[in-house]
Amino acid sequence: MEFFKIFSQSSERNSKSLNSFKDVEERSLWSTAIQRLILNRAAFVSALLIIFLAFICFVGPYFLSWSYDEIDWDLIEATPPNINNGHYLGTDSLGRDLLARILQGGQVSFQVGLLATMVAVIIGVTVGSLAGFLGGWIDQVLMRIVDILYVIPLMFFIIILMVIFGRNFYLMFIAIGFVEWLTMSRIVRGQTMALRHREFIDSARVSGSSNTRIILKHIIPNILGVVIVYVTLTIPQVILLESFLSFLGLGVQPPMTSWGALISEGAREMEITPRTLIVPALFLSTALFSFNFLGDGLRDALDPRDR
């Protein structure tokens, strides 16, 4: 079905002869995938959890009586949760509201996750589809570069960049994105090579489409499934990387915070208040688990092999 749909899109003139296919009950790749995803309980619950987490992180702070960098001068020490003074999870050692800080940290994590993944997708898809579609020496050169970058421990280079440019928030997104595109490009290249000699690509070429047009209109829509699966698996990796940097003190700078920074602060005070370590760790772990389960579920749902 997918093939005929693409065919009918790419050459409108022939669409009349294909009308008869519309009578068959249509089950597109996407509707089947969504059905399968809902049936996969772990993935479906994970998807709901992610939406819930994102919602409370971005909307929650408006309903709290304390902001993340506000010090409660009556309580300049870690205090236990108390509903009456508005510190629903207590305060940290400087008297700042823990819940507000966790939600703010979540915002940072989600923002880094989305933006850095976008950078990774743009570079990865461009390099991968060009290498896979054009082949020849371009493919050789691009893939050797990817091979070389794969071997280099790029984590060290991110840290070097953070040292040089003074831990800029946006630079961190871009630096992480630049590291995460490698696997993406390999996957996209493989998929593109598999599509390159299919009939609908030949037909597009015969009808005079340029390479750019073929890649944009025919290759990319067909590898979208794989890209989406990989995006859901890249987001947790990026969140992890950012937390790692913040944990080491090389990520976001105070008073701004992130889950990694909170865990590192909590680890320093765990003797007195284990809560300041455990609660942010729970939030981070829940997010990482959910993204991983969702990614696995999506892969199962979109994998055409056992359709």
Place this chain on the structure above:
Amino acid sequence: MWFYFIKRILIALPTLLAVVTLSFFLMRLAPGGPFDQEAPLPPEILENLRAAYGFDKPLIKQYLDYLTNLLNGDFGPSFKYKDFTVTELISQGLPISASNGFLALILAVCFGIPIGIIAALNQNKKVDHLIMSFAMIGIVIPTFVIGPLLALFFGIILKDTIFSLPVGGWEGGRLENRILPVICLSLPFIAYIARITRASMIETMRSNYIRTATAKGLPYHKVVINHALKSSMIPVVTFLGPATVALLTGSMVVETIFGLPGIGRYFVQGALNRDYTLVMGVTILAAFLVIIITLIVDMAYAWLDPKTRYD
């Protein structure tokens, strides 16, 4: 086969040179020098400092000097630890990080492979689901969460029992001081190796020669140990390359948490103090280690699986 090896080495050398060049020029092009302080230095002193570290020479000359020194094993002086050269710092830190990493890998292989095999032989049973859930936890929850939690549990909750373990310090490599860092470092590897072993074992157990072995009446344990095990180990071997990278980044976290004087901690401290030569030195060393180990793993792989040689 030799052709394949030589080709791999020819790729490895330029990669290393690229790492050195990239880190050198990134550091030199950085805005603000390493001598920037809150109170600016008098120009004469700055001039002398620059001359002492060779910054007054042309950039290309500095680069070539750095390369020549590197070939002699000299990473230059540290900017912040004034009495030490980077080579001294590295030779103090490397044995600690390397021995911990090695122990962690051994632990991971000793636990990961049997666990993976048990899971594979009980595919889709309760044991399998249980093991794979734990593996998922080990993979998803990062070291910097597990580390403090381990420290909390063994150092604080079990404080006055016999299970209490020191949560910081090195003290000349006492066994007790190593236990928590090594466990913390190895948990993700145990999980990965278990997952890889399970997947490849399941694949192998479905193949025809296993059916033949079973059909000719061999007992089950012999089929598994003598026939299935060797070929299902190939993916585990290839994992050792990426594992080195993960060990290096893991050592940054573990050495920071448990206060061990290894190269990971030097690197993080160097980055926080803007100690350029130290950061560069550790980066180059890390890249060197990863490239060498990847090379060895590739060769082992070519030896185990002849198909790859003709790629």
